[in-house]
Amino acid sequence: MQSILRSVGGYVIRSCEEKDLPFVININMITLPEHYSDYFFSSILAELPEAFIVAEIKNQIVGYIMCKIEFGFSNFRKLGFVKKGHVVSVAVLEEHQGKGVGTALMLEGINGVIIKKTDEIYLEVRVSNESAVQLYKKLGFIIKSRLKSYYRDGEDAFLMAKDLS
Numbered sequence: 135m136q137s138i139l140r141s142v143g144g145y146v147i148r149s150c151e152e153k154d155l156p157f158v159i160n161i162n163m164i165t166l167p168e169h170y171s172d173y174f175f176s177s178i179l180a181e182l183p184e185a186f187i188v189a190e191i192k193n194q195i196v197g198y199i200m201c202k203i204e205f206g207f208s209n210f211r212k213l214g215f216v217k218k219g220h221v222v223s224v225a226v227l228e229e230h231q232g233k234g235v236g237t238a239l240m241l242e243g244i245n246g247v248i249i250k251k252t253d254e255i256y257l258e259v260r261v262s263n264e265s266a267v268q269l270y271k272k273l274g275f276i277i278k279s280r281l282k283s284y285y286r287d288g289e290d291a292f293l294m295a296k297d298l299s
């Protein structure tokens with residue numbers, strides 16, 4: 135049974151299912167330069183289905199977010215070792231952008247990692263990706279550091295994090 139989490143405009147925001155993965159992979163191919171194996175998408179879905187969310191309209195998947203849980207040093211507390219959510223990838227098809235879908239996906243992704251009792255959530259974003267940086271700031275993420283040549287093409291990333299505790 136499909137688990138509908140919220141709706142925004144005419145878009146349904148719901149949990150991802152295995153059958154959605156080919157559409158998610160296609161959106162990733164079209165919208166982002168960072169691609170992954172089919173196995174990677176399946177394993178993320180198996181590991182953290184609570185934070186693998188899709189947006190759908192008229193039976194078409196138009197956006198997704200997928201996250202992981204990790205343990206590591208805190209982005210907020212000195213010497214702290216914490217449980218962290220990591221936004222691995224989020225994207226909305228271009229023709230559906232600017233309608234609140236990205237915000238809704240992020241909010242449900244964050245909820246999905248909060249359920250797992252995480253202390254914080256973080257992500258990497260290209261320094262040139264102004265709309266994404268704006269979205270994350272709007273949701274309370276803070277730029278914590280700049281990762282030199284993080285991407286294969288040499289572009290830097292901002293590491294952005296949000297305290298959930």
Ligand SMILES: CC(C)(COP(=O)(O)OP(=O)(O)OC[C@H]1O[C@@H](n2cnc3c(N)ncnc32)[C@H](O)[C@@H]1OP(=O)(O)O)[C@@H](O)C(=O)NCCC(=O)NCCS
Pocket residue numbers: 165166224225226227230231232233234235236237238258259260263264265266268269272
């Ligand atoms: C980033 C992305 C997921 C946002 O999705 P979206 O559905 O367009 O997001 P929303 O409509 O909810 O807009 C969210 C916020 O993003 C910011 N934003 C969106 N478009 C923007 C633009 N053209 N310029 C500046 N800010 C913009 C705004 O802060 C907006 O909030 P507001 O509407 O309250 O002002 C989407 O642009 C996308 O898929 N981009 C390509 C893939 C990508 O870059 N993913 C992120 C990788 S880290």
